[in-house]
């Protein structure tokens with residue numbers, strides 16, 4: 001299966017590297033409409049959501065991307081990727097607006113801009129994994145169809161809705177590939193049901 005990593009800004013190479021460790025996955029950089037059309041699934045990496053959103057508009061990718069996601073293409077947004085997918089963002093307007101979540105950007109404030117938590121991630125992984133947060137958002141509210149996967153101190157930091165997976169943290173900056181494997185399983189299931 002062909003999995004793209006949105007190649008605009010952020011931790012693109014790191015996601016490609018993780019995907020390459022998973023059998024039957026062809027990991028590609030995606031930044032043109034033709035790239036997007038050929039994918040079975042897409043990862044939107046972390047970076048700066050406002051910068052990525054600007055480039056999505058400049059490259060005229062917004063409508064196609066929304067269409068593909070609403071059509072069922074599995075998508076995984078890490079950190080800024082979560083912000084881009086969210087229906088609403090505290091204090092500003094949304095970007096792709098496809099997932100029924102409201103997020104708060106830079107939600108951990110200046111002292112806690114970056115930190116690592118060690119925590120199991122059921123149903124993704126039962127053993128504790130290092131979770132890297134870099135000026136991370138969290139989910140402040142969500143609709144009924146959103147499944148909460150992980151909370152830290154009552155804040156939602158991983159969630160899923162149908163074909164969309166989001167995490168506030170960056171598994172691509174650690175050694176573990178569990179979250180990527182979980183996403184690939186979502187893509188497999190989606191391919192089987194189509």
Ligand code: GLN
Pocket residue numbers: 045046047048049050078079080081083105106134135136137
């Ligand atoms: N603070 C960034 C934003 O608001 C997200 C940070 C990240 O992706 N690591 O877009």
